[in-house]
Amino acid sequence: MQFHHHGYVSGDPRVQPAAGVGIERPAELPEHVDVLIVGTGPAGMLAAAQLSQFPAVTTRIVERRGGRLAIGQADGIQARSVETFQAFGFAERIIAEAFRITEMAFWKPDPKDSSRIVRAARAADDPAGISEFPHLIVNQARVLDYFAEFMANAPTRMAPDFGLEFQGLEVAGDGEYPVSVTLLHTDGPDEGTERIVRAKYVVGADGARSKVRDSIGCTLAGDKANHAWGVMDVVAGTDFPDIRTKCAIQSGSGGSILLIPREGGHLFRMYVDLGEVDPADNGAVRNTTIEQIIAKAGAILHPYVLDVRNVAWHSVYEVGHRLTDRFDDVLPAELGIRTPRVFITGDACHTHSAKAGQGMNVSMQDGFNIGWKLGHVLDGRSPEGLLSTYSAERQVVAKNLIDFDKLWSSLMAKKPEEFENPSELEDFYVRTAEFPAGFMTEYSPSMIVGEATHQGLATGFPVGKRFKSAPVERVCDTNPLQLGHQAAADGRWRIYVFADQAAAGAPSPTTELAAWLANAPESPLAATPDGADADAWFDVKVIYQQDHTGVDITAVPAVFTPEVGPFRLTYLEKVYGTDPTADIFELRGLDRGGVIVIVRPDQYVANVLPLTATAELAAFFAPLVPVRLTGSASGSALTP
Structure with missing residues (x-):
């Protein structure tokens, strides 16, 4: 780390000198910004963190909540993401507090008594050594905290603007600030009032129910697997021997569990198979209570006991795989005619199950991809045409993710007797290790990727x-x-x-x-x-x-x-x-x-x-x- 080149630094060297828009940065959201990011999830925060390194670029990130996220739903951090954290300066610290996955255990019905489960196999998490970084489990909220710290220490002194909810936008003409965004105050003395912010570019990182996506006419298309899962983060008393090991558990009585230990030594997550869902269910399965999820988990774990003593968070979801046809506001008829002004990232443009641990990780790479490109264009380093590469690159990655997750989810939902090969699940886990680790992304030739001639x-x-x-x-x-x-x-x-x-x-x-x-x-x-x-x-x-x-x-x-x-x-x-x-x-x-x-x-x-x-x-x-x-x-x- 270089930091004495401007003279002796006696404080924290991670705090960079304020520069550009970071000098006397206004506390209130200004009326005109270069980039407005909507949503402080992983994609939005990483994009903001990258843009915080461009002192001449005014970037603001708004969030409808009144403050930081307390507990996140995502928790799996693939090795590719830890590589990214290294570039942002906090890999070592987050590794120290996270749970590290080194192995996965596979539990199946006991051949002698199918009412009981036994450990059938173990598989190394990274058998080929594809990265020097580990596979981690840590609360999404802590990841966002680290990005917030990075932004605050950056030359731009960036910080989220909480209590502002996106309502809609209009893109009008080619003026200096062509995107007009309507925001609603959801907190503070101005609660309930609207305001207009004009931006050069907008990044929608506002989740699966994205209003930014809706505002540019994109829709999620795909299907449901008609299979429901209950997920819970809990602490419990149990005699299950692999409670601190990642496990795929298949019971003889029907039903499966994906067990993921969490950081801190006691917390763990369970994805509990709730079975097939009637297409006419109309979402009723989402009313499944935490007591019912716990009971189902206990039945799958037999003969082991599960005594849940605290529930940090729980939810019920149906597996769905959806993808938008584009990741920006340029319609097919406009390709090559104009460059994009509005972008969508993360769950706003791709949704899938949580069991492959890809959502937060792929979303962060969306943010990394668009963040540096916006910085280069607004800083005068590159032409606007660079921005057209975002949708072209990231849509392919999202499609590959959904294809992988469909297969993994279907395997996890299978009953033991439905497998032609008893080791099919663990074989798939080992064979495809590079994909969930985040290293299968391969961008095609473009203005920023050359041909592989040499x-x-x-x-x-x-x-x-x-x-x-x-x-x-x-x-x-x-x-x-x-x-x-x-x-x-x-x-x-x-x-x-x-x-x-x-x-x-x-x-x-x-x-x-x-x-x-x-x-x-x-x-x-x-x-x-x-x-x-x-x-x-x-x-x-x-x-x-x-x-x-x-x-x-x-x-x-x-x-x-x-x-x-x-x-x-x-x-x-x-x-x-x-x-x-x-x-x-x-x-x-x-x-x-x-x-x-x-x-x-x-x-x-x-x-x-x-x-x-x-x-x-x-x-x-x-x-x-x-x-x-x-x-x-x-x-x-x-x-x-």
Whole structure:
């Protein structure tokens, strides 16, 4: 973490200096904003947290509740989300308080007595080691608290505006603030009164009953499985031996439980199978009482005893899988004619069962995706056309999620005798581990994802998939660390230069690339604004094939050791050597002749190029950065 480059910091280094709109930020919601986010759920809070890193962008997030969420319905945190938390600076703290899942147990009817359940199998949660981060269980409310803290500490000093409910919006013309939003005060002295806010862009993160979705003419389409589940967070006395282990439990008498231990040592969640629902039920199953859910759970657990002593939360839901046809306000006839002004995220555009633990996780990636794109457009870094990639990318992800959840939900609802293979459920769990962990997302080629022409140079960094971290050694201080963990959620593109075999500074493709990045008018770094640090928009790192003892840091090209801050201090922490015990070139299939890996601000690999492919590198970024008029890579006059 870099924080003394503007002078000595004696306080909490996570609190960034206020800047831009964060200086004397108005407590009251202003009449005009750049981005208005509706809803403080996971998607909305992550989008707001990302936008809080853009000091020139006025972002406000409104919530109909009068204060923070006290208890959330979501609790599963996949490893991909923990990677994201690392970028926002709170992965270690949330891991410390969360429950960590390392194994899943499968309980089935005892072959000798089908009225009893027995443990039939165990499966490791991450048998292939797809991430260095764990699978966690933690209350959604705590996730939102961490994002709120990040926002409050950001240069913009962002905080939610509570007690404001979205009523409707209109998009009129192409003026500076074309979206007119009507809000209703639900709390405080103005309760019951309406007000109008005008915005450049609106993000609807207001849940499955989204009014923002309705206002742009989107509807959720899909089906119900006509199967109901009761869910409860409880503390209980029990002799069930795996009460602190994630379990799939199938009883001989009919009915299943998905058991998920919660953080804190005693709380656990149970998804309890309530059986098939008559299509003519008209929602009556939702009146199932907590006492009935507990009784059903107790019957499934026989011969074990379940004595529930406290209920933190409970609900009843019917499995449904629905998806909107678009994630923004651009109608099919308008594609290519105009760019979107209103976006929907999370449950507003995709709903499914909770048992795969995907809702909050996929929603947060929606927020990450649209957050950096809005920041880049409003900050003058990219053209408005960038915003059209949001719906194109995230709708495919949501469709894949729903297809996966349909299969998982149907398997969980099956009776033991309906399985052709007795191990079908646990086999599916192990076989598909990469999907629920969040690592199956693969974005297609677009203006921000290149073709995989040179994929063979970096087989372990698939273009379109998330950048998978690996160990390296930081040369300046000899620290062993994870390369991916050095990328903060600050809105910057990453350019990782994996060097050829030559020594640092020796004539080689690496030094030639460094000179081009620093000096060529076509270099993306040339777009960096006058007065900004050389790495303000692009974080360029170099990884040498030698270990730290074999890299002369004084010979490293200057583009990898930029001068930063008002004192023009040389920043040395972008130079890495290879960990001899875990060679990143071997681990990630990197060509020994060197390779460039470009990574988006949301941690997805955008392109893989040879060290000599400066023309391709320039062509990739040309549509994404302002045109350079004068100056050099260290400062330029720009026009968006």
